[in-house]
Amino acid sequence: xxxxxxxxxxxxxxxxxxxxxxxxxxxxxxxxxxxxxxxxxxxxxxxxxxxxxxxxxxxxxxxxxxxxxxxxxxxxxxxxxxxxxxxxxxxxxxxxxxxxxxxxxxxxxxxxxxxxxxxxxxxxxxxxxxxxxxxxxxxxxxxxxxxxxxxxxxxxxxxxxxxxxxxxxxxxxxxxxxxxxxxxxxxxxxxxxxxxxxxxxxxxxxxxxxxxxxxxxxxxxxxxxxxxxxxxxxxxxxxxxxxxxxxxxxxxxxxxxxxxxxxxxxxxxxxxxxxxxxxxxxxxxxxxxxxxxxxxxxxxxxxxxxxxxxxxxxxxxxxxxxxxxxxxxxxxx
Amino acid sequence: xxxxxxxxxxxxxxxxxxxxxxxxxxxxxxxxxxxxxxxxxxxxxxxxxxxxxxxxxxxxxxxxxxxxxxxxxxxxxxxxxxxxxxxxxxxxxxxxxxxxxxxxxxxxxxxxxxxxxxxxxxxxxxxxxxxxxxxxxxxxxxxxxxxxxxxxxxxxxxxxxxxxxxxxxxxxxxxxxxxxxxxxxxxxxxxxxxxxxxxxxxxxxxxxxxxxxxxxxxx
Ligand SMILES: Nc1ncnc2c1ncn2[C@@H]1O[C@H](COP(=O)(O)OP(=O)(O)OP(=O)(O)O)[C@@H](O)[C@H]1O
Ligand SMILES: [Mg+2]
Numbered sequence: 041x042x043x044x045x046x047x048x049x050x051x052x053x054x055x056x057x058x059x060x061x062x063x064x065x066x067x068x069x070x071x072x073x074x075x076x077x078x079x080x081x082x083x084x085x086x087x088x089x090x091x092x093x094x095x096x097x098x099x100x101x102x103x104x105x106x107x108x109x110x111x112x113x114x115x116x117x118x119x120x121x122x123x124x125x126x127x128x129x130x131x132x133x134x135x136x137x138x139x140x141x142x143x144x145x146x147x148x149x150x151x152x153x154x155x156x157x158x159x160x161x162x163x164x165x166x167x168x169x170x171x172x173x174x175x176x177x178x179x180x181x182x183x184x185x186x187x188x189x190x191x192x193x194x195x196x197x198x199x200x201x202x203x204x205x206x207x208x209x210x211x212x213x214x215x216x217x218x219x220x221x222x223x224x225x226x227x228x229x230x231x232x233x234x235x236x237x238x239x240x241x242x243x244x245x246x247x248x249x250x251x252x253x254x255x256x257x258x259x260x261x262x263x264x265x266x267x268x269x270x271x272x273x274x275x276x277x278x279x280x281x282x283x284x285x286x287x288x289x290x291x292x293x294x295x296x297x298x299x300x301x302x303x304x305x306x307x308x309x310x311x312x313x314x315x316x317x318x319x320x321x322x323x324x325x326x327x328x329x330x331x332x333x334x335x336x337x338x339x340x341x342x343x344x345x346x347x348x349x350x351x352x353x354x355x356x357x358x359x360x361x362x363x364x365x366x367x368x369x370x371x372x373x
Numbered sequence: 374x375x376x377x378x379x380x381x382x383x384x385x386x387x388x389x390x391x392x393x394x395x396x397x398x399x400x401x402x403x404x405x406x407x408x409x410x411x412x413x414x415x416x417x418x419x420x421x422x423x424x425x426x427x428x429x430x431x432x433x434x435x436x437x438x439x440x441x442x443x444x445x446x447x448x449x450x451x452x453x454x455x456x457x458x459x460x461x462x463x464x465x466x467x468x469x470x471x472x473x474x475x476x477x478x479x480x481x482x483x484x485x486x487x488x489x490x491x492x493x494x495x496x497x498x499x500x501x502x503x504x505x506x507x508x509x510x511x512x513x514x515x516x517x518x519x520x521x522x523x524x525x526x527x528x529x530x531x532x533x534x535x536x537x538x539x540x541x542x543x544x545x546x547x548x549x550x551x552x553x554x555x556x557x558x559x560x561x562x563x564x565x566x567x568x569x570x571x572x573x574x575x576x577x578x579x580x581x582x583x584x585x586x587x588x589x590x591x592x
Contacts, residue, residue, distance in 0.1 A: 120501035131496035134591050145500040147510070176590040196500070274570055277478040 047099035060294035061256035109186030124193030128205035132177040163191040183214035303367035323349035390545035401474035437476030466543035485519030503511025527579025
């Protein structure tokens with residue numbers, strides 16, 4: 041369990057930047073927790089405050105009952121060994137082989153040689169790099185480098201893994217495979233994973249919960265399904281819009297009819313709600329766009345529909361949909 | 374004529390030069406490496422940030438580098454006598470050579486260490502590495518090709534300095550060139566010493582490049 045209590049951080053410089061403005065956030069153990077936000081929102085700064093790579097100016101950061109910002113350098117060094125970190129640009133040691141890179145944190149912690157060999161072997165297998173152990177990072181692809189980064193981060197058996205844009209430097213296929221690996225690790229090792237990203241897809245694929253950041257504050261936190269279907273903050277809505285909604289041709293938008301954005305989650309995805317709507321309310325429904333996606337835990341769908349009918353039929357329709365637990369939003373106000 | 378005696382003189386001169394250069398390079402590296410590490414790690418934002426120490430240290434290094442070698446050599450004669458017992462000969466020349474090369478090495482080491490990716494250092498910090506561990510296990514190994522090239526440049530420079538040292542009784546090839554080539558108008562001996570010096574420099578650089586390449590794994 042990780043808790044931020046009113047954490048502030050300002051970077052002094054020519055122009056001082058108030059990167060964290062009173063963050064309160066708790067992150068439960070054992071889940072994959074996403075932190076999303078635009079560039080400069082303060083995501084990296086927040087996560088770097090967990091292992092004190094960045095020291096908060098004020099506020100408290102608790103990790104499993106330990107107040108991180110009160111630790112002495114020695115205690116901090118020890119507790120960092122229980123927190124793994126994965127980086128966007130991998131940050132592997134070019135002078136070391138893959139084996140030596142994965143062994144690095146074990147060497148730092150002064151593990152006996154025999155244990156190191158054993159542990160590295162297990163980790164290499166976990167991330168699928170057994171045949172690359174004697175190579176150097178310079179000879180690996182981006183995805184392979186990140187697998188080394190993940191194996192290295194897991195070497196000392198941390199209870200917590202921090203991933204700062206771990207897939208942002210990778211192509212889409214490699215991204216998927218690295219995300220699968222993280223999900224698999226979360227399930228097998230039961231460790232908490234925090235992923236920072238600016239891509240909704242990452243949240244969609246692997247996260248249980250998500251926090252949306254903007255301007256140094258957390259705007260919204262919740263289970264991914266809930267935030268995706270009923271975003272409460274403007275920041276969450278705008279991130280989702282960019283992710284889901286198509287650009288409708290302007291001819292479609294100016295027909296004068298109401299266009300609704302319907303969001304379905306869980307069981308609703310399987311029900312013929314639109315057919316029932318047409319029968320019950322007598323409106324004509326023109327489907328403009330639709331998609332169904334799989335969130336980590338639930339199916340999730342979006343429809344853009346145009347309602348053709350009287351004003352009264354229109355309000356009836358919206359009421360009917362809401363009764364059926366479909367999220368309704370007027371797309372063209 | 375180039376006879377047996379002259380050849381053996383050239384051979385001994387070459388050995389003297391090699392001895393001066395290799396010992397001075399070794400000692401200057403020994404002394405300059407920690408100073409270079411200090412320069413890098415005490416810089417603002419680095420692992421042992423100490424702005425005042427950093428500035429003082431940088432100032433001393435710059436001062437050392439700005440004194441022309443020939444002046445430095447004369448100026449520290451008392452110090453040379455103290456260490457070597459004399460101020461004449463190859464052994465004595467090692468003292469000013471080392472003193473001159475140390476700040477040079479320190480600056481080159483600083484340059485090589487600064488090239489180490491900050492992200493890699495941060496990754497080590499995130500694993501709980503202590504500053505000494507970061508220096509020994511991350512910075513120096515990662516900068517090794519650069520450090521080898523720094524030592525190579527130093528050795529090449531010292532070949533030149535050692536020839537200068539020869540002109541005021543330092544021994545080695547420079548001494549030969551002055552005494553025979555210049556003072557006795559033996560252009561042929563002068564030419565031979567120059568050729569040997571050129572070959573020495575080429576050899577040192579080739580060796581340095583080869584060793585650096587061996588440590589280079591970036592591709
Ligand atoms: N070391 C630093 N010195 C000065 N300013 C910094 C530093 N680190 C971050 N900042 C500033 O703090 C703000 C938040 O940065 P942060 O890196 O946390 O954002 P982010 O959400 O991770 O963005 P991105 O998606 O681009 O990585 C930015 O305005 C950034 O310029
Ligand atoms: Mg960031």
